Amino acid sequence: MEALLDRYLKNETSQEENELIENWLQENDNPHSQWQHYNQGHKDQWLENVVFTKIKHSIEASEPKIAVISHQRSIWRSVAAVAAIFFIGLMLYLEWPILQYHLLPTQLTIVEVPTNQQKKITLADGSFIWINGNSQLRYPKQFTGNVREVYLSGEAFFDIHHDEKKPFIIHTGKVITTVLGTAFDIKEDKIKHTILVTVTRGRVSVANGKKQLGIITPRQQISLNLLDNKSTRTVVDIKQAISWQKRELHFEDITFAEAALELEQRFRIKINFSNDKIKNCRFTGTALKGEKLEKILKVICAFNNATYQTKSDKSIMIDGAGCN
Secondary structure (H helix, E strand, C coil): CHHHHHHHHCCCCCHHHHHHHHHHHHHHHCCCCHHHHCCHHHHHHHHHHHHHHHHHHHHHCCCCCCCCCCHHHHHHHHHHHHHHHHHHHHHHHHHHHHHHHHHCCCCEEEEEECCCCCEEEECCCCCEEEECCCEEEEEECCCCCCCEEEEEECEEEEECCCCCCCCEEEEECCEEEEECCCEEEEEEECCCCEEEEEEEECCEEEEECCEEEEEECCCEEEEEECCCCEEEEEECCHHHHCHHHHCCEEEEEEEHHHHHHHHHHHHCCCEEECCHHHHCCEEEEEECCCCCHHHHHHHHHHHCCCEEEECCCCCEEEECCCCC
16 A cells, blocks of 8 residues: 555556545545444455455556546545555554664573473563473563563463553564563463463453454463464463463363373373373373372373383383273
């Protein structure tokens, strides 16, 4: 639209382009028009499917277009000039934090937490972050500009100091989580290829790149599958979602296979099954802080009529008849 308006102001557009632009400006300026009631997705779709498609076809036409400039059209050019200036100004305002970051890069502190450990840090604005094991956080010593940005790989729990003038943004791969002041958990699961955002207090906005996934409130969770970019929103048990802070493992009506994935992440070990029947057995239980893998496996196997064996490569093999 910026380039199109610029050509329109320079009298470089065709007759058909002029009509399309002026119709759009008239619609946009009319408070009772259907355009005013579209959401951003509908507006983008309309511009792409109607305006840009027709403009492209008009440009590709072999015959030159001759446009007669009328007094009415000159008025529209004035409107277009204002629209172009507003559009460019708005884009600069929205993109300035990103431009500022690239033009004036900030020195980031890197915190890496080993497996089976946790670390709590306090940011310059008074926010607290608890970083789980096998995770990395990058953050500036001081927040400058209009936003507060950090970069997470792994899992962390955030308790963010409220500041309406400086939104707090967490980058986890392509996922962008934006808050003003709240408490929430972000988990990047590299085994399941998912990113989970769970809110315990306040409101959080979650986006996958430029695509908005939704705004969630306490006890709500957004899960993004990184393989197909599909997201789901669910209500969850907060205690279970942030149980890692107390080093507890909560197994709430899950399969043995799902529990094995959590154990693999916790103890950094590979667990295999001899048959699918054992993998599909469901159970509920809690493993307390400090319990060893052998004790946990012994209890779970007892629940599910199974046994386990440690192989020469240190991996675990689950065997047995399984549940009924």
